[in-house]
Amino acid sequence: MTSTGIRLHAPAPGWSIDADVVVVGSGVAGLTAALRCQAEGLSTVVVTKARLDDGSTRWAQGGIAAALGEGDTPEQHLDDTLVAGVGLCDEEAVRILVTEGPDAVRRLIATGAHFDESEAGDLALTREGGHHRRRIAHAGGDATGAEISRALVEAVRARGLRTIENALVLDLLTDAEGRTAGVTLHVMGEGQHDGVGAVHAPAVVLATGGMGQVFSATTNPSVSTGDGVALALRAGAEVSDLEFVQFHPTVLFLGPDAEGQQPLVSEAVRGEGAHLVDADGVRFMTGQHELAELAPRDIVAKGIMRRMQERDAEHVFLDARHFGAEMWEHRFPTILAACRAHGIDPVTEPIPVAPAAHYASGGVRTDSKGRTTVPGLYACGEVACTGVHGANRLASNSLLEGLVYAERIAADITASRAGLHARLPAPVEQPERPAHPLLAPEARFAIQRIMTQGAGVLRSAESLSKAADELQQLHTDARDALAENGKTAEPGVDTWEATNLLCVARVLAAAALQREETRGCHWREDAPDRDDTAWRRHIVVRLNPDRTLAVHTTDTADFPPTRQHLQEQ
Numbered sequence: 001m002t003s004t005g006i007r008l009h010a011p012a013p014g015w016s017i018d019a020d021v022v023v024v025g026s027g028v029a030g031l032t033a034a035l036r037c038q039a040e041g042l043s044t045v046v047v048t049k050a051r052l053d054d055g056s057t058r059w060a061q062g063g064i065a066a067a068l069g070e071g072d073t074p075e076q077h078l079d080d081t082l083v084a085g086v087g088l089c090d091e092e093a094v095r096i097l098v099t100e101g102p103d104a105v106r107r108l109i110a111t112g113a114h115f116d117e118s119e120a121g122d123l124a125l126t127r128e129g130g131h132h133r134r135r136i137a138h139a140g141g142d143a144t145g146a147e148i149s150r151a152l153v154e155a156v157r158a159r160g161l162r163t164i165e166n167a168l169v170l171d172l173l174t175d176a177e178g179r180t181a182g183v184t185l186h187v188m189g190e191g192q193h194d195g196v197g198a199v200h201a202p203a204v205v206l207a208t209g210g211m212g213q214v215f216s217a218t219t220n221p222s223v224s225t226g227d228g229v230a231l232a233l234r235a236g237a238e239v240s241d242l243e244f245v246q247f248h249p250t251v252l253f254l255g256p257d258a259e260g261q262q263p264l265v266s267e268a269v270r271g272e273g274a275h276l277v278d279a280d281g282v283r284f285m286t287g288q289h290e291l292a293e294l295a296p297r298d299i300v301a302k303g304i305m306r307r308m309q310e311r312d313a314e315h316v317f318l319d320a321r322h323f324g325a326e327m328w329e330h331r332f333p334t335i336l337a338a339c340r341a342h343g344i345d346p347v348t349e350p351i352p353v354a355p356a357a358h359y360a361s362g363g364v365r366t367d368s369k370g371r372t373t374v375p376g377l378y379a380c381g382e383v384a385c386t387g388v389h390g391a392n393r394l395a396s397n398s399l400l401e402g403l404v405y406a407e408r409i410a411a412d413i414t415a416s417r418a419g420l421h422a423r424l425p426a427p428v429e430q431p432e433r434p435a436h437p438l439l440a441p442e443a444r445f446a447i448q449r450i451m452t453q454g455a456g457v458l459r460s461a462e463s464l465s466k467a468a469d470e471l472q473q474l475h476t477d478a479r480d481a482l483a484e485n486g487k488t489a490e491p492g493v494d495t496w497e498a499t500n501l502l503c504v505a506r507v508l509a510a511a512a513l514q515r516e517e518t519r520g521c522h523w524r525e526d527a528p529d530r531d532d533t534a535w536r537r538h539i540v541v542r543l544n545p546d547r548t549l550a551v552h553t554t555d556t557a558d559f560p561p562t563r564q565h566l567q568e569q
Contacts, residue, residue, distance in 0.1 A: 003178055003374075004545045006234040006436050007171045008499060010491050013184055013198040019045040019162075021413055022183055022201040024169045024228065027057035028145075029381030029402030030207030031152040035111070036410030038161050042417060045199050046163045047185055049208075049223045052156065053149045056209045056220060056382065057399070060145025061266035061334060062128055063138035064108075064403070065396035066101040069125045072133045074098035081397060084130045084296040085390020086520040087536050088241070090559035093387035096368055097397065097404050104403045105137060113151035115139045127271040128395035130296040136396045142266050142332045148399065168493055169227060170196070172204060172235035172377060173427035180204050180376025181427040183231075188493060200427065203376055203413050206232060206364060207406070210382040211504045213444075213497075215357035216452040219248055219264045225497040226504035228383035232364040233503060233543040234436070237372045240385045240540045240560075241362030242504070243511040246393050246521045247457045248358035249300040250276075252351065253315035254342060259448070262356050263338040265318055267395050270294055272331065274320035277350060278307050281319070298392045298521040301355040305457055305523075308354070317350035355457050359398060361389040361521065362511075365540065367562045370409035378413070380405040387559035391520025436547070437478040439502055441494035446474065447501050455509050460526040464513040471506050479547070503543075510549050511539045 023034040026048035038044045048055070067077045077098040082089050109115065115137045116124040125134040139147035156163065166188040173181040182200040208228030212220025229239055250270070252263040270276070270293045275283050284307045289295035295303075304316050320328070325347045328336045339346050364372050364379040366386050372379055380386075381402040388401050454467025482488050489495040517531040518524050538554045554560055 003174050003236045004234055004543050006543065006545065006547060008234075008436055008496055009438050009488050010170050010184065010186065010496070011196045013196050015197040017045065017199055019043045019199055019201040020417070021045070021203045021205065022047060022199040023205040023207060024183065025055060025207030025209060025381065025383070026052045026153070027055040027207060027209055027381055027402060028148055028152065028399050029406045030205065031156055032403055032406035033205050033207060033380060033410050034161055035152070035155055035159065036407055037413055038159060040410070040414040040417070042413065044161060045201070046156065046161060047167050047169055047183070047199065048163065048165055049168050049227070051165055052153045052163060054221065054223060056224060057145045058149045059219065059221060059264065060148070060399055061142040061264055062268045062396050063126065063136040063144045064105060064148070064399040065128075065131065065135050065394070066105045066137065066400055067098060067135055068102055068105065068123055068137060069134055072135050074101070076133060077101070077135060080131050081388070081394045084392050084394035086392055086530070087532060088390035088520070088538065088557060090387025093368060093559065096408070097388050097401055100404045100407070101400045104400070104407060108148065108151070108403060111151055111155050113139065113148050115147070116141065126268050127294060128267040129270065129291070129294045129300060130394045136268065136271070138268065140333070141330060142268060142334045145399070168496060169208070169231060170496065172231055172374070173198060173200070174235070175426050176428055178375065180374060186493065186496070198427070203378065205409055206377065206379040206383050207381045207402070208383045210360045211501070212357045214447060214451050214501050214505050214508065215456065216259045216448040217251070217262050218260075218357040219251055219262060220357070221261055225501050227497070227500050228379065229363055230500035230503040232372060232374070232377065232379065233507070235374050235377065236542065237374045237377060238365045238540050238542045239363060239507060240365040240538050241391070242360065242508045242541065243515050243522050243539065244361040244389070244391050244520055245357055245508065246297055246359040246361055247301045247355040249297055249304050249355050250318050250353040251356035252339065252342065253354045256314055263342070265335055265351055265353055266332070267297070269318065269320055269332060269335065272323070274318050274323070276300070276304065277317050277319050278311055279313060279317070296392055297395060298523070301457060301521070302523060304355055315352045315354040318353045319350040320346055321348060321350070323347075359393055361391065361393050365560070365562065368408065369412040370405050371412065371562050373562045378409045380409055391522060436499065437482040438489040438491060438495040439474065439478055439498040440489045441498055443474060444494070444498040444501055447471070447498070447505050451505050451509070455512055457523060459512055459522070459524050461513065461516070462526070464509055468506070468509045468513055471502060471509060474502055475506065475547070507541045507549060510551050511541060514539055514551060514553070
């Protein structure tokens with residue numbers, strides 16, 4: 001795989017530093033990879049878009065799934081994950097996750113993370129959708145991500161790991177052989193560096209999180225603009241399964257025009273016995289699935305959307321009044337506070353909820369060691385597609401995937417340390433003329449509107465075709481303006497983010513249009529049935545040098561190997 005030669009329009013780097021490894025992102029995946037690499041003596045730099053604790057990990061409420069309880073086994077965890085993934089999980093990847101997961105969680109605890117315990121002193125485990133056993137470890141009741149983030153950030157600072165905060169990564173640097181040579185980035189006026197610079201390193205780990213901001217309403221923070229996926233595409237990497245965006249079933253409904261990050265009502269609330277009801281108080285998930293409200297998220301989201309359509313309603317309700325004040329205050333204090341801040345008291349009234357964009361099951365395609373199709377470029381966490389999630393992520397597998405695959409990446413980089421030290425990357429010079437036009441900041445809202453209307457929970461050939469055409473028009477207008485008069489939007493965080501969002505939105509819409517079936521969290525109204533004969537396979541996309549999309553479908557459901565994987569065989 002060779003680089004596309006496409007890069008964002010940006011000033012030339014005004015400063016640079018050298019390292020063995022640069023990790024982009026500071027969630028559970030990024031900080032775990034960085035800490036493991038540093039512990040092995042590798043010169044490691046963490047680049048993060050805001051502060052160290054501002055990523056998606058901090059917002060994770062429910063917990064981290066692993067076979068840690070009495071009577072539970074990795075095999076049972078594997079079975080639940082495969083069922084949720086609806087025939088598209090890579091079984092090897094899942095087996096790695098569930099077998100290495102328990103020890104990875106124990107190492108996280110040893111790093112300093114404190115999980116809730118039972119009166120007997122054991123881990124207090126709960127259930128979430130799709131799990132047949134209590135295997136979700138949580139912290140602070142419903143503040144698991146915040147505790148994990150706190151522990152990892154403290155470890156990073158205690159060990160003196162070099163970090164660059166408030167820095168938006170721009171593009172991958174490559175050498176003359178097409179191998180990774182570092183990244184360019186823009187530091188937003190704070191810290192040791194300022195403006196556009198570069199970190200030169202032969203290994204780059206993308207842990208940039210998701211792309212929820214491609215939709216109007218999402219549980220993702222404002223920094224989740226698909227920067228890692230867009231960077232990888234421009235670098236020539238392949239992405240897979242991007243059509244499978246999980247819409248969390250129970251997000252606090254703040255009105256039909258609500259935009260941006262919305263408060264999540266964790267699946268753990270249903271795990272503890274809350275019921276989904278319509279405006280008449282009728283439970284509608286009973287009889288739709290053996291697990292009722294604890295069915296996999298795609299099934300619950302579809303159940304909610306169907307009931308909303310039947311009743312011409314904008315939302316349904318989550319009823320947990322029977323918990324009582326004490327349980328709400330001790331088990332779910334974060335959710336309780338968020339609801340009350342919006343004028344809703346779940347102790348005395350049902351919570352209005354509706355699905356909203358939550359998690360990207362697809363992403364940059366990797367092998368079992370986190371290696372992408374670009375030599376030296378790794379990916380882990382939500383930005384990656386390891387094959388673990390298939391068509392629908394099983395609840396609370398995300399933190400575990402970030403943890404397990406970050407450790408595997410660090411092990412692979414460490415194993416090749418001799419090559420790292422022997423090869424000082426010499427990035428090829430960037431072309432003077434910008435290869436990729438930038439969008440004006442207001443294009444972000446146009447993209448979100450297009451994607452919400454055309455590629456949201458309910459999709460069809462008509463809605464997706466319209467979305468793809470409108471996205472293409474945004475792309476064409478920016479391209480033509482650059483070609484005709486050399487004009488493009490002024491380089492800056494807002495324009496870079498809007499441009500990245502358009503890139504990932506085009507890929508998502510193209511993949512969703514191609515998959516003519518309903519599977520997992522991809523719901524086609526015009527193709528409501530699952531079609532294993534034609535579609536039990538993966539859709540892989542890469543960016544051509546002329547900025548068109550190359551979309552192809554794999555021949556089988558097997559997760560295709562990367563080039564590095566093939567070289568080992």
